[in-house]
Amino acid sequence: MDLTSFVTSLGTYFGIFMGLMIVYAFLSWRAGNNVVYYPNKILKGLEPLEGKNKSCNPFIWMKVALLPSGVDTAVYFVFLNTVLSILVLSAVILLPVLLPVAVTDERVVKESLTSHYNQTVVDELQKLTMGNITEKSNRLWAFFVCCYWFSLVALGLLWKACKHVSCLRAQALMDPNNVKPEQFAVVVRDIPAVPLGETTTEEYVHSYFKAIYPDTYYKCMIVTDNRKVDSIEYYNDRINETVTKLEAEQKITQSKKQQNAALVFFTSRVVAASAAQSLHAQMVDTWSVSPAAEPRQLIWHNLTIKYFERELRKYLVHAIVALTIVFYMVPISFISAFTTLQNLVELAPFIEPVVRIKALRTVLEAYLPQLALIIFFYLLPKLLLYLSKLEGIPTQSQAVRAASGKYFYFPVVNVFLGVTLGGTLYRTFKLIEDNPKSLLSWLVMSLPDNATFFLTYLSLKFFVGYGLELSRLVPLILYHFKRKYICKTEAECKEAWAPGDLGYETRVSEDMLIVIIVFCYSVIAPLIIPFGVLYFGLGWLILRNQALNVYVPTFESNGRMWPHIHNRILASLILYQVTMLVYFGLQKFYYASLLIPLPILSFIYGFVCAKKFYPAFERPILEVAAYSMREAPDMELIFRSFIPPSLNSEKIDDENFEDSISKF
């Protein structure tokens, strides 16, 4: 890609961004769109334009968008912040040092003169990269030192972030004004079959825990197998059958429905925290106890899956995902090949008039093959979340983390490896034919070329991506469409504008792809750093606004996402260090091996972090749980908060549920 086309696309993207900003300013100003642009505030009962100046300045959100809501959101901003700081702090050295050093050398010019292809085009952008440095040149020392600088800055700031997040989590869990009900409960799974002498699972659980915790045991709540019933159907049934008969029947089934899982409540946070991480039974696959999560994020039907079945499901799902990562292009290509315009017209003759329009036909023919890929990437997060829940994961937040971990590989394989390998292979196809051994060499030497592609990719991401994010055009259209044609009741209307949460499962993974790209090219093509700064800076501002005005967290895991994020940043750093090691080696720099301490240092850093910080994200900490509360907890309120909505609903009277609540 030469300079002109690069500048052209940059300009185009910027134009789109400005357009979207104007659209946002215009639309968000209209009160009818408030439910799309300020759903968070509306749900909190705040005035949508509160905090906005009466001056109708649409960019006023930049000022107010500075307060995080919840630790999970805060952790996401710590992530953005940390990457941003790493890039800014390294740019201070890298840009003024490396760009002049690179541009004053002349390898690219020389090579384009001697090369037997492309003799006329000199890529101006490539002159600003490490690819322009002559082999074995002493100028490589500048890049070498910058390699160390970047790594040390990254490790230092990551360490600071780890401490900060660790502190945030502890503070949130200790907050005397916001005592969380889940801190008083533990989840008990794999309850053995009720022995002779006890009548119900409930009594069994009660006597078991009462014996171990005579002073602090409060109550237990057995998981029951409640069918989801449509209320209208339910009431019809109720009317049709004799009411009394039904109720008697229900009472019997209710106690039969008691499953092998329970929530156990304690009157002390320390005891609950300690119980959640202790082995209770000599046979470890029975009475397995784990920390409880917020009531809203418990996946009830997963609680009853047995120990070894969970293990089996986990391995099966991992195998399926691994196969999908490796082979996902196969079925997509297959489907693409079949979804030609010709076949579509045969299947659905009513689209024929559309196809007759020539301009449209050209566009469709061009984009149809990619349609399968687009649909695949749209459905993928949903599929992965579904698969993660199939594993038997007990909480929503953990399922989201698991899905995010799985999703991570797809953009990386698709974009990073796809472009780097694909682009390189294409360009060096002829050379490889002559000399197949130089594959690796050419692969790395053409990294600076790929950098230009990624500059464009990044600007697309932050101009068009964030523009769409802020202007919320798709949700806006969907909302107005639904309101006009679908919604009948008020509840359905509310559903139509429900904003959802930040969507960590895809967002973090996509940001992480940018982290990998920017880290890997930071020293090779330092020009990518300002683009990275723009991506994370703009992202920070726009997502602050969205977090405040739009998205509503569906759960709060108090920052348990952090080890997941931190590990992946560290992996990107190590990938960068190894890339640099290979790249310096291929530049025939004699001292390349002096870079070996860097990945070793990163591994040691990762090991220390994993030992020092991570366990506090996995398990409840006693010194935190022992922190004094403002007042004694209302145990009945805490217990009630865990009653599932389907049983707690005012539509159905409570008596059905009585049986599944401990009477003790």
Added chain:
Amino acid sequence: MDLTSFVTSLGTYFGIFMGLMIVYAFLSWRAGNNVVYYPNKILKGLEPLEGKNKSCNPFIWMKVALLPSGVDTAVYFVFLNTVLSILVLSAVILLPVLLPVAVTDERVVKESLTSHYNQTVVDELQKLTMGNITEKSNRLWAFFVCCYWFSLVALGLLWKACKHVSCLRAQALMDPNNVKPEQFAVVVRDIPAVPLGETTTEEYVHSYFKAIYPDTYYKCMIVTDNRKVDSIEYYNDRINETVTKLEAEQKITQSKKQQNAALVFFTSRVVAASAAQSLHAQMVDTWSVSPAAEPRQLIWHNLTIKYFERELRKYLVHAIVALTIVFYMVPISFISAFTTLQNLVELAPFIEPVVRIKALRTVLEAYLPQLALIIFFYLLPKLLLYLSKLEGIPTQSQAVRAASGKYFYFPVVNVFLGVTLGGTLYRTFKLIEDNPKSLLSWLVMSLPDNATFFLTYLSLKFFVGYGLELSRLVPLILYHFKRKYICKTEAECKEAWAPGDLGYETRVSEDMLIVIIVFCYSVIAPLIIPFGVLYFGLGWLILRNQALNVYVPTFESNGRMWPHIHNRILASLILYQVTMLVYFGLQKFYYASLLIPLPILSFIYGFVCAKKFYPAFERPILEVAAYSMREAPDMELIFRSFIPPSLNSEKIDDENFEDSISKF
């Protein structure tokens, strides 16, 4: 090895065994030797010959030797028992089926006729092995079925043993008559530097744990840095210096000597068990809490090693051991080459007269090169125990397990791989020169040859080895020598006959070598099974006697050795299954791949066991700790039992120690 020489060595070993038995019968009958043959009984205050019939029958111990002492000893016998049962139960099928099937085929005879070397000698023993079966023969089905039988018997009995040991451990820990002081304590390491406002580590620990466990915290005991002082030296110092000055000085140093580790005592076993497995601090490398062990097996100076230093030490020690395993032959060969008789005479001229005796000279010249190896294998367990303690392991029993784990590789590498590879390579040297690709084929095909060697090796082990074990000739000679020439005080005399414990660190590893050998050859050369039965049967009887009369356990870990043992038996089983798979393949048996489910089954079995049983050996179990005691524990007695002997000794008055005992 042909039949005659095999029978000859078998006869010789049996003769030695009978001789040693007569020696034992004669010596153990003499009262003067009681301290060598019945130290355990003497230390327990029992009459040595109690339980013995007045008939002076020396084999009467077979009847009494049926009561184990302690769970650790019991677990060792469960191990012997299980292997014995596996062998007996499989022998019932394998011997009557496989021996006739093998002996009626005639591959060995045919091959010796066509082979271009060793044409005259037909190995009679080899006719009884799978090596005598013609390639692709249907007779291989018999061996195939036996493979499955052996594996299933082994897995079934191992499962039973796991359950049994798990039960034994739980029972011992629940025993209301034998409440263990360590169940009320936890070890706290990595105590952070004392903050401003607290004066001593002790106060800091006290306030920290009192805040978390307001009701159940009892006291803490800070680890102090006490020099080991020889009592005579100590009293001399005391006389020389002014006594009062010294005491004042000591008091100050005592409180300065407080280290960053402590024992914390609780009034409840459940709380102690729960605390031992919970995270206490947000920064996980501080306040790390683990279960306490028996007072006598705490390695005090290891408690103060810091978190990451422990990790570092662990990796360093593992690296050193790995290098030793791979390269241990190098320095030994080097030393052997230098310790020729010539050199020795030059170094130590006084041995010259000995060397002049011709017969002795011949023997010495033959055995001197192996001397370094013998000394190495004598010193090795001590070295490994030393290295394991260097890792920073806090308890004696854990150090012994770690040493045993390391020791395991040496006999395996030395004997099993050495003989199998060495013997095979030697015999097939010429063939390999012609056709290097057939190395693997020949390696496995000559397994039946090696079986004959191992038959002899096993009989050496159980006849000579156990004969020496029972007759205790070496300890007897040492004791009488020491008593005559060295011992002066009664304490030193007692030291001279101190029997020590069973020595799990070497014993288990050496038994395990026999397990590997017998398992691997069980189907290939079923004749090895009776030898295995003799080894474990005789071992069972003789060690029962030794456990009852001789050895005194130096610690009791309530069977924590079991996962270690079980894992290694399972590894032997998988090694056997893989060997069989390869061996069947080389016999060109078409259905060899039908054996693949076996190692998979073993892996799944191992996985299930590791999940279901192992954690209960690692961590205290709450339902066990909650088991009611006969009477309320005397906390002061429990606390006192942990005071180290050097501080608790009656020679020194208690006041020195007052400072390191919590006053709260």
